[in-house]
Amino acid sequence: MSETFFKGNMNKILLVLIFSSIIHFASANELSNYSGPGDNKDGYNSKNYETNSLSLSDRKGKSADLIKFVTLKQLGLPELVIPENNPISRKKIELGKKLFFDRRLSLNNTMSCAMCHVPEQGFTSNEIRTAVGIEGRSNLRNTPTLLNVAYNKFLFHDAREYSLENQVWQPILAHSEMAMPSFGFTLKKLELISGYKKLFEEAFPGEGMNMITFGKAIASYERSLVSANSPFDRWYFGGDETAVSNSVKEGFKIFVGKGNCASCHSIDKSHALFFDNKLHNTGVGYAESMGMLNSKKTLVQLAPGEYVEVDNKIIQSVNQQKRKNDLGLYSITENPSHRWLFRTPSLRNISLTAPYMHNGIFGNLDEVIDFYDQGGFDNELLSPLIKKLNLSKIEKVNLKMFLESLVGENIDILIADALATPVGDLTKNDPNWANKKDMGYNE
Amino acid sequence: MHLRKLGISILGAVFYIFSNMSFADETCMSPYMAKIVGQEDYVYVWTLGVEGLGDEQDKLVTIDVNPKSKTYSKVVSVLSVGGRNEAHHSGLSDDRKYLWAGGLDSNKIFIFDVHTNPRKPSLHKVITDFVEKTGGITGPHTFYALPGRVMVSGLSNNKDNGGRTGLAEYNSKGEFIASHWLPTDGDLRGAKKEGKFADGYGYDVRVQPRRNIMLTSSFTGWSNYMMDFGQMLQDTEAMKRFGNTMVVWDLHTRKPKKVIDVPGAPLEIRCAWGANNNYCFTTTALTSKIWLIYEDKNGEWQGKAVADIGDPAKVPLPVDISITADDKGLWVNTFMDGTARYFDISDPFNPVQTFGEEIGGQVNMISQSWDGKRAYFTPSLLSNWDKDANGDMQWVKLYEWDDEKLELTHQWTVDFYKEKLGRAHQMRFGAYSLYSSKTENNKKDVTLLDK
Numbered sequence: 001m002s003e004t005f006f007k008g009n010m011n012k013i014l015l016v017l018i019f020s021s022i023i024h025f026a027s028a029n030e031l032s033n034y035s036g037p038g039d040n041k042d043g044y045n046s047k048n049y050e051t052n053s054l055s056l057s058d059r060k061g062k063s064a065d066l067i068k069f070v071t072l073k074q075l076g077l078p079e080l081v082i083p084e085n086n087p088i089s090r091k092k093i094e095l096g097k098k099l100f101f102d103r104r105l106s107l108n109n110t111m112s113c114a115m116c117h118v119p120e121q122g123f124t125s126n127e128i129r130t131a132v133g134i135e136g137r138s139n140l141r142n143t144p145t146l147l148n149v150a151y152n153k154f155l156f157h158d159a160r161e162y163s164l165e166n167q168v169w170q171p172i173l174a175h176s177e178m179a180m181p182s183f184g185f186t187l188k189k190l191e192l193i194s195g196y197k198k199l200f201e202e203a204f205p206g207e208g209m210n211m212i213t214f215g216k217a218i219a220s221y222e223r224s225l226v227s228a229n230s231p232f233d234r235w236y237f238g239g240d241e242t243a244v245s246n247s248v249k250e251g252f253k254i255f256v257g258k259g260n261c262a263s264c265h266s267i268d269k270s271h272a273l274f275f276d277n278k279l280h281n282t283g284v285g286y287a288e289s290m291g292m293l294n295s296k297k298t299l300v301q302l303a304p305g306e307y308v309e310v311d312n313k314i315i316q317s318v319n320q321q322k323r324k325n326d327l328g329l330y331s332i333t334e335n336p337s338h339r340w341l342f343r344t345p346s347l348r349n350i351s352l353t354a355p356y357m358h359n360g361i362f363g364n365l366d367e368v369i370d371f372y373d374q375g376g377f378d379n380e381l382l383s384p385l386i387k388k389l390n391l392s393k394i395e396k397v398n399l400k401m402f403l404e405s406l407v408g409e410n411i412d413i414l415i416a417d418a419l420a421t422p423v424g425d426l427t428k429n430d431p432n433w434a435n436k437k438d439m440g441y442n443e
Numbered sequence: 444m445h446l447r448k449l450g451i452s453i454l455g456a457v458f459y460i461f462s463n464m465s466f467a468d469e470t471c472m473s474p475y476m477a478k479i480v481g482q483e484d485y486v487y488v489w490t491l492g493v494e495g496l497g498d499e500q501d502k503l504v505t506i507d508v509n510p511k512s513k514t515y516s517k518v519v520s521v522l523s524v525g526g527r528n529e530a531h532h533s534g535l536s537d538d539r540k541y542l543w544a545g546g547l548d549s550n551k552i553f554i555f556d557v558h559t560n561p562r563k564p565s566l567h568k569v570i571t572d573f574v575e576k577t578g579g580i581t582g583p584h585t586f587y588a589l590p591g592r593v594m595v596s597g598l599s600n601n602k603d604n605g606g607r608t609g610l611a612e613y614n615s616k617g618e619f620i621a622s623h624w625l626p627t628d629g630d631l632r633g634a635k636k637e638g639k640f641a642d643g644y645g646y647d648v649r650v651q652p653r654r655n656i657m658l659t660s661s662f663t664g665w666s667n668y669m670m671d672f673g674q675m676l677q678d679t680e681a682m683k684r685f686g687n688t689m690v691v692w693d694l695h696t697r698k699p700k701k702v703i704d705v706p707g708a709p710l711e712i713r714c715a716w717g718a719n720n721n722y723c724f725t726t727t728a729l730t731s732k733i734w735l736i737y738e739d740k741n742g743e744w745q746g747k748a749v750a751d752i753g754d755p756a757k758v759p760l761p762v763d764i765s766i767t768a769d770d771k772g773l774w775v776n777t778f779m780d781g782t783a784r785y786f787d788i789s790d791p792f793n794p795v796q797t798f799g800e801e802i803g804g805q806v807n808m809i810s811q812s813w814d815g816k817r818a819y820f821t822p823s824l825l826s827n828w829d830k831d832a833n834g835d836m837q838w839v840k841l842y843e844w845d846d847e848k849l850e851l852t853h854q855w856t857v858d859f860y861k862e863k864l865g866r867a868h869q870m871r872f873g874a875y876s877l878y879s880s881k882t883e884n885n886k887k888d889v890t891l892l893d894k
Contacts, residue, residue, distance in 0.1 A: 038629075039605050039642070041683040050639040051687075055630035056600055056607050057578065057622075103574075103601065108526055108549050110581075118603045127605055128666050129678045135527055135548060136669030136827040300758070301682040302729040303706035304639075308756050310676065314779065319673025320831045355680055363679050423601045425574040426550075433525060434551065434569035 034415035047305030061419025066224035076233030078271040091203040096221030102424030106178035109426040116143040119418035122352030129360030137176040138321040142360035150223040153277040157358040164219035192431040227408025251402025274347035283377025285340035289325040351404045473588040483872040497863030501530040516855040520563045534586030545583035561873040576619040596648040599665040606644035606664035638704030644686030649712040657694040660709040661686020672828035703746040713766040731755035750794040763808045798849045804834045810870040823866035
């Protein structure tokens with residue numbers, strides 16, 4: 001398939017090669033291996049596990065000029081459409097980034113966007129299946145990655161939002177996430193924190209700080225988290241045969257052929273988003289709602305390579321926040337045919353964003369591939385695109401290697417830039433009753 | 444021969460007096476601190492607020508525990524502090540005038556004045572900038588008095604809510620001095636990695652000053668200790684994020700010397716008091732074992748699993764522990780079955796459980812009087828780890844302990860839900876005898892250390 005494609009598109013490929021050489025964002029020297037967990041648990045299931053933990057205090061990062069990732073096209077991605085009412089600017093990106101890492105944007109000053117969208121964990125959270133919000137409140141879903149989120153037509157796993165500018169507010173005001181009490185209170189608090197007022201005035205001349213510009217600022221930072229020009233892109237779109245191994249190439253054949261993965265994780269001729277901006281029922285939501293995933297005992301890990309089977313009655317005895325069913329798109333449309341429909345996620349950078357599926361049920365790509373190989377979880381609304389695949393062992397290995405080739409070239413730059421951003425924590429000068437600096441009530 | 448026996452007896456008596464006079468506190472606190480050797484007057488209970496209960500916020504609850512008082516076994520003071528901070532542990536300053544109490548979630552540290560009026564503590568100061576000052580340590584856990592200092596052990600960090608963390612050193616006024624990060628593979632900070640792990644996780648901190656060592660243990664980060672416990676047990680990724688290490692530090696220089704593998708989340712550390720007992724105990728929450736951390740004959744500190752706690756396959760979840768002043772007994776509470784277990788640790792390498800009794804459906808903390816005759820219990824572990832509505836009861840219970848008959852006798856219970864207070868967590872003792880208001884009688888009950 002790729003050979004035919006190359007023959008018919010040689011001129012385009014040459015142009016792309018020239019272009020990609022211009023926007024080659026990171027030289028080998030610049031890469032600093034920030035992508036990957038700082039607290040590495042690979043092999044923790046074995047008694048031979050050894051730690052490979054990185055020092056937090058040494059992870060200073062390095063600031064980057066992120067605007068180029070928005071304005072310059074990266075190999076493998078289509079041109080980014082910027083909303084007319086929120087043109088991109090460096091000042092907006094910088095302000096949005098500062099807000100993104102500011103834990104004071106939560107009721108008790110502990111949760112920022114970055115506490116769930118952890119940069120070095122693929123801008124999601126590798127360490128837990130489903131997100132834990134303020135005061136430990138349980139959320140139903142796995143934190144979605146923000147890498148390439150700018151291309152999403154819908155946001156949230158159930159597609160309930162359509163623009164980043166609007167989406168920004170929901171986690172901030174959600175009781176189970178950051179729990180700020182209102183738009184107004186959030187903005188008032190920000191006004192009282194030193195520096196923000198000026199930054200808003202500089203980023204939004206004539207507008208200053210309001211609920212619209214707040215959304216625009218964070219959206220601008222999130223929009224800059226674009227990452228492509230992966231080894232796959234350099235091979236498939238760039239024509240560099242040495243960019244990937246033969247296994248990756250074989251895996252790609254499975255992806256677009258026998259595996260039928262590309263029917264949802266779409267690939268176009270000039271680019272690949274690896275999603276279709278649609279929602280599908282894979283059976284994961286159905287199986288969970290119907291209790292099909294429950295068993296009488298759970299295998300609980302106690303230490304490296306050490307497990308014990310625990311009776312679920314014992315587990316239930318310490319389960320205060322009983323899990324509610326998650327019906328996907330149905331939750332917002334109440335259309336019964338929308339039960340258990342969830343948004344197709346992109347596969348770009350997929351090897352950095354475990355665990356997988358809307359509820360984080362699969363810990364690694366092997367489990368995901370096995371799940372689709374067996375045809376998902378059967379139910380009356382199962383997507384007709386999902387069928388048993390009968391993949392061989394080697395086909396699965398190659399498919400996984402293909403998926404692992406989708407890590408963007410600039411990922412270390414994005415993470416290093418995030419690590420270089422100061423985390424906004426409560427200071428003595430910030431509004432808080434214990435600082436004797438209240439919000440102005442009853443003065 | 445007789446002279447030799449006499450000599451041994453005198454040495455024994457000196458040792459007994461030394462160990463009791465100089466080191467035995469209410470058995471688990473810093474040796475750099477005055478102690479209550481007689482009857483305590485108050486128990487201060489650091490209590491978690493509960494949504495839908497009373498004023499819903501954390502509070503310091505004071506219970507009158509002097510049997511001669513008219514208000515014996517009653518709540519005599521409640522001081523609400525705003526917010527559900529994940530109230531957890533507290534510790535007294537070296538002069539014992541102030542109680543430092545932390546919020547594992549909000550990272551606020553509340554410093555209570557407990558000496559001006561021990562019956563009615565007041566809020567002296569709130570440290571709100573702990574995370575900013577420390578450079579990202581979160582989850583202030585143990586507050587441990589060193590001379591003129593309070594060492595605060597962290598549980599997590601502000602970057603990923605994981606377990607990598609550090610110690611924060613403050614002076615007694617509540618001013619930040621320094622952060623001491625736990626050693627990781629990326630930066631061992633001069634420590635020797637003894638085994639396979641250098642996870643950088645933290646939990647408790649204790650010292651043996653005469654050996655110039657400080658010990659830390661390791662638990663888990665914010666995303667786990669704040670998560671619903673039942674949910675976490677089923678989350679295969681989350682269960683990989685527990686500490687498996689203890690670190691031996693040089694107490695004077697605050698430099699880590701050695702990282703010891705102790706798999707399965709070693710939590711509370713209790714060091715022996717005896718002048719020649721160069722060892723400390725810990726228990727592992729997940730693998731349910733007692734570990735001995737001891738100095739070997741070559742002067743090297745080692746770790747050894749020395750006993751199982753209950754049936755580890757049933758995950759009894761050992762939580763708080765308490766060593767007796769004579770180093771012969773170790774209380775180990777197991778949360779899941781609500782049981783207090785007493786181990787004979789006369790031979791520290793071979794602890795033997797000699798007693799066990801269910802205190803309630805769940806039990807966490809124990810505080811015993813210095814003579815070991817009174818043991819106070821509370822049940823709360825963490826706000827989202829306590830049992831569900833069917834098993835969640837919150838109280839403070841007093842028992843008397845007869846270490847000859849091996850018998851616990853229940854004295855009273857204060858029901859913290861009935862009183863609309865919250866989840867009862869850590870207890871610290873207060874006594875008039877410690878302060879200037881002491882009388883001739885209670886002067887006998889206080890011994891100040893040589894400082």
